Amino acid sequence: MPRSADSPPVPPRGQRIRETIAQLRERILAGEWPVGSRIPTExxxxxxxxxxxxxxxxxxxxxxxxxVLECRQGSGTYVVSTDELAPVVARRLTDDRMTEVIEVRRAFEVEAARLAALRRTPEDLAALDDALAAREAAWRGGRAEEFVEADLVLHRAVVAAAHNPMLAELYASVGTALRSSLAQAMGGALTPERHVDHSRMVDAIRAGDPERAAREAGAFLEPPAGA
Structure with missing residues (x-):
């Protein structure tokens, strides 16, 4: 049907896309879709x-x-960062630099656990318990890919409990590299010697013991002897 003389002009397609990108960014930055959440369907x-x-x-x-977004097959599209730092970091932290990835993980995760022990809320503790239970269920089921994702969800819950938005954004920006480092450590198989118990870390956060929480978070990220 022809457009009437009173109808507003239709902007060019490129402009519509740019405006839609801006709207999506605004909603993400406003916290409508926080880091780690799934955005609405198409x-x-x-x-x-x-x-x-x-x-x-x-x-x-x-x-x-x-x-800023990440599409997960069969699950949906998720917010992984509120800025555009993620691809830059991902290019730096490649699979051939896993020692650096571990060092970065230690820097983030140890401090996040320490802060979480000081700042956690009842809602944070519930999220940590749920994430820990899902992680252990994935391990018992022998599902390597599911375990890797569940482990990351637990660590993100720890970071969220730290209540430091900048830390959460930076941690999200290295998510791809962290997933790669864990998948590499697992080697595609969940064998007993590769299991790391995170219940003590969660217990320390619940107890409000920052030093013990930091110690537990860093214990499994020690560099190999001679590294």
């Missing part, structure tokens, strides 16, 4: 933003390339 975004499917698809793809 049909839901189409309805909420008032644009077509192709526009939404291109905008989401642009934010994936920027390292």
């Amino acid at each position: 049909p839901q975004l189409v309805a909420a933003l008032g644009v077509g499917r192709n526009t939404v698809r291109e905008a989401v793809r642009a934010l994936q390339h920027a390292g």
Whole structure:
């Protein structure tokens, strides 16, 4: 049907995509979709933003390339960062630099556990318990890929309990490299000698013991002798 003389002009497609990217960024930065959360489905975004499917698809793809969103097959699209630092960090922390990845993990995770012991809320403790239970269930089931993801969810819950938004954003930016380092450590198989008990770390956070929480968080990230 031809557009009537009173209808507003339709912006060019490129402009619509840029505007949609900006709207998605605004909602992420406003905390509507926090780091670690799943964004609405494509049909839901189409309805909420008032644009077509192709526009939404291109905008989401642009934010994936920027390292802000991550598409997980069969699960949905998740917010992994509130900025565009993630791809830069991911390029630096490649599989051939795993020693550096472990050192970065230690820097983040030890301090996060220490702060979490000081700042955790009842809601944080519930999230930690749920994440720990899911991690152990994945281990018992022998599902390596599921275990890697569950382990990351637990560590993200620790970081969230630290209540330091900048720490959470930086930690999210190295998520791909952390996932790679853990998958490499597992070697695709969940064998008994590779199991690390995180219940003591969670107990220390619950007890409000920052030094013990930091010690437990760092115990499994010690560099190999001679490294």
